Amino acid sequence: MNRAAIGVLLLAGLTVFDNRAFAEVPYFEDAVSRGDLPPMAERLPEHPRVIDFTEEHKEIGKYGGDLVTIMGRSRDIRMAVVYGYTRLVGYDENLVLKPDILESLDVNDAGNVFTLHIRKGHKWSDGTPFTAEDFRYYWEDIVNNDELFPVGPPRFLFVDDEPATFEVLDDYTVQYSWSQPNPFFLIELAGTRPPFIYRPAHYLKQFHKKYRDAAELDAIVEERGLRNWAVLHTDKDRPYKLENTERPSLEPWLIRTKEPSDRFIFERNPYYHRVDPNGNQLPYIDRMIFNISNAKLVPAKVGADEADLQSRILSLKDYTFLKQSEANKNFKVRLWDVGYGAYAALYPNLTCSDPVWRKLLRDVRFRHALSLAINRTEINRVMFFGLATPTNNTVLPKSPLFKPEYRTAFIEFDLKKANALLDEIGLTTRDDDGIRLLPDGRPLEIIVETMGENPEHDDMLELIADNWKKAGIKLFVKGLQREVLRNRAYSGETIMSIFNGIDNGLATPGSVPSEFVPVQQDNLQWPKWGQYFQTDGEAGEAPDMPAAKELMDLYGKWIRGNDAGRKEAWQRILDINAENMFSIGLIGNVPQPVVVNTQLRNVPEKGIHSWEPGAFFGIYRPDTFWWDR
Template identity: 80%
Template sequence: MIKLCASSAVSARRLFGGLMMGMGLVGTSLLPTGAQAEVPYFEDAVAKGTLPPMLQRLPEHPNVIDFGAEGKTVGKYGGEFVTIMGRSKDIRMAVVYGYARLVGYDQDLNLQPDILEALDVNEEGNVFTLHLRKGHKWSDGAPFTAEDFRYYWEDIVNNDELFPVGPPRFLFVGDEPASFEVIDEYTVRYSWSRPNPFFLTELAATRPPFIYRPAHYLKQFHEKYRDAAELDALVQERGLRSWAVLHTDMDRPYKLSNIDRPSLEPWLITTEEPSDRFVFVRNPYYHRVDPEGNQLPYIDRMIFNISNSKLVPAKVGAGEVDLQSRILSLKDYTFLKQSEAKQNYQVRLWDVGAGAYAALYPNLTCSDPVWRDVIRDVRFRRALSLGINRTEINRVLFFGLAQPTNNTVLPKSPLFKPEYRENFIKFDVKAANALLDEMGLDKRDGDGIRLLPDGRPMEIIVETTGENPEHDDMLELIGDSWRKIGVKMYIKGLQREVLRNRAYSGETIMSIFNGVDNGLATANSVPSEFVPVQQDSLQWPKWGQYYQTNGEAGEVPDMSAARELLDLYNKWQSSNEKGRKEAWQGILDINSENMFSIGLIGNVPQPVVVDKDLRNVPEKGIHSWEPGAFFGMYRPDTFWWDR
């Protein structure tokens, strides 16, 4: 078994290729030499004997962050940083920003061990051996061991009352669940008879799967480990239906609704809902250190203030935050720059990782039979794309700083081809009209609007969530240009859940939403956003539902291109890296030619407001949900105050 050092510059592509050849990952594991001073925040507790000294709180081999590779400087302890969220449920962004993962992405999108000390994968890619850091502890000081993985596997996801549908899908290969083994106190193994290409990317996800749980804490709420009468009394006291509901309420590692639940995150929540100000304090047992052996994070407290989203740009401009990207958009840039001179902050423009800032989604599985036939004709989708003046959208709404694009992978992706971005996006009214005429849609009413085959005017209702005003502004511009090709648009604003439910049921003809999340895909990324395997893909929700429910709901994909995509998806799942890249390339080729979604504009820079005294925040970064977790892969635990 060959092991790759986490500090070596191994790309995500090479990493997975290596894994398929029996390589593994080893984290940086030796504590730097020299005397490490106690964290000032904990000095009193250590002096009183209520908390062990720092070296006793760290794992034997903590995760030593390579500041040289990340362009960081060793910092100083202390202070707090403030950011704003639009609603209290967004406290979960603390898990996103903290980005403590078993395996996570670094700034170059390499996968590296983090909570894990090392990871071994066999040649076939179907056996994963996870090595924990000896001495790593939960935030309450209890040992973090293989028991926490066993508890999750045996007592949570394979308990019918807690998980009636069984373990999450990434822990299956086809219909085969993982075989889970505890090797020793600090080693666990997951294996399947065939390769599982989903496993590592899921562990590194922005919303992590948490395949471990604080067993020592949660057992008190589990019927297997607690006296029945005592557990029933707890259930009755809280007015809940069952012990399973109680256990779930006391867990919720992503939603952070239980402030007493132990954690491995850099900061721990201390504020209960409801509140308009949430305070997080540093974790005394956190597993990362800087190159000099100082325990991270540097900053003692993280504050999430809750505010009406409409007020956030003004509050940022008034200097009420230390770090902010959430809720800000490019339309706020001019105002924020104007306020920059009066406040102690800088406005930086980061690249984004989404395939497109916005895209139109013609619903290929809509219920209206006439519209369904029209939408499924690729000439119609191409004509709609050619009838959009993306240059005008860029100039009017984005100061010319964005990029006309399809909804596809970005140039930074190793899978990128120029035609993926450029196919059918040039504004060409003549070509668009010719395509529609060729389809036989050449009859028009007195206002010049084309007629559908059943005689109805070609009036497209585009549904929007109303969450992004720029989407509505884009639709207004598109509506003007579509009139030139004989298509009339109406805009219908809905709540997000209502829009999704209408799309799922086939009522929606077309919608506008964000582009694909992962524009930075590699051969080893899951291509599910480009294949009809998810119900929430608005271009083919019923096909996605059919796949997700194993045929119990939805509709069988009945277009040849859709079937080809599913065949390639199956090839991707069962191949080595070369085969996965070939499958990905085929999937992207089919999407490019068929325009299943119609990208509008991309590379819209993300304003990031940073206090001038806050260090180790990149001048230029990638603002991406997946992969990257927005600030997460830049490790906010390494940010520090130079005051």
């Protein structure tokens, strides 16, 4: 799709809609009658976002009720932002980008000028108009303020070293432009964790030294025991973490519970901008309730009917128990497809500090041998009832970039071939236990580090260890906290780790290929290369393998290319990853159990459970879910 077509597509979200004749939301009737809240017609934008129920297989619902779900820790209340999926531009169920908060968006043919049109009459949750000032405040007073953002604006607002040129065209129109195309901009705006390039200026200005009397601001900082005004401002903002119950929002439900708590209540936003085809203001459900529980207890609680909608923390191993509980409970268990490239993958750290291990891990024959010595069929049968699929860590068949060989290369279980490759490398000497020796005489013992969050990873490693031993490789498992593991990988201490596969298994030519190219420190197969890119060479190491250098060249071609050029770059990137097996996929297509109360409507029978793109339930519009009671 060319850029002109994208511009037309995004304009298609505009619907002229007269909402003045429709009845009030029952939840707000008393507040409206008391004069505490304006009637619905005055709360909605002139042109609200009308959700297309025909396209999205919905039915007109009824107002009312609470929806309960369970989280494993209080910090996961941020899932309200994920599930609510309120974005300037967002994906629909078919993963097509459409305006959401924005009324429309113009993109020029060159893809370097983006004009954002705000809905007139759209208001923050406290009734204050949402305007271009909220974008200006973010750009000028937050990300270009050295005390709030010492490193400057986020990376997606740059093209190479060129920051965006930001302009306010009028009260409801802003523009971002660069001299070169910026293919990251729209994708970032539609992301599961959005960048929030707008902020409630009217609220945050009271904590900004540019707008508040210095003595008054110092007094607040001192009273709170904070370091300075910038810490105070950041503390009062946090649009994703939801720690401030007073901060105005554009989300469908508003946080009303302060931490600490084991029960968080989110109340419907009276100024929310979406309506159904009949003009009813969304959301249908009045309150979202997040109960916090020990993760180990969540399947049992769900099986005891303590959640209305649940996927988080559940896995396929819980399916049999939950299915058995259906008969005398008020829920059904559905199996959704997943968007991960693999359910789990091994990540050899090609930038580890140990020179002997670094040389060995960078030998593609060694990575192929490790893969060939894994019995994925056994993992599937023992752990996933045969319902999963042995796979590499790559794009899914539903991706337009998919090739069958991406999924199947070097994944057959062949110990004879694995042993032959290890011999070919020169690892022919073994100790008395049959374990091969490294060139420096150490036994070939691989410590695989886990984040301790998924017990199934440990179970997979146990099965892998049995077969690797037959190839002369000893495997040890080391459980760590997520941040500890990441820091060890970043510093080069980690030799190998296990984690989920790529997030975006549904990639298109327009998707950013960052999970297959060494541009992110978080990519556990090459963290130092990613760190080098993200810090402009100030930290980490420059890629020094020919394949990695080619990937970086292709990444540049993707950034600068037209639609055909981007697809060509993507395809070659995937070819290189398949040939080199930089990460070793184990198993994929593991269905995700989704438990849904039998009286909850508009939840798809079959969906894709994906972080990016998709926001788990987000693209299915939880604001349209309703109770049929």
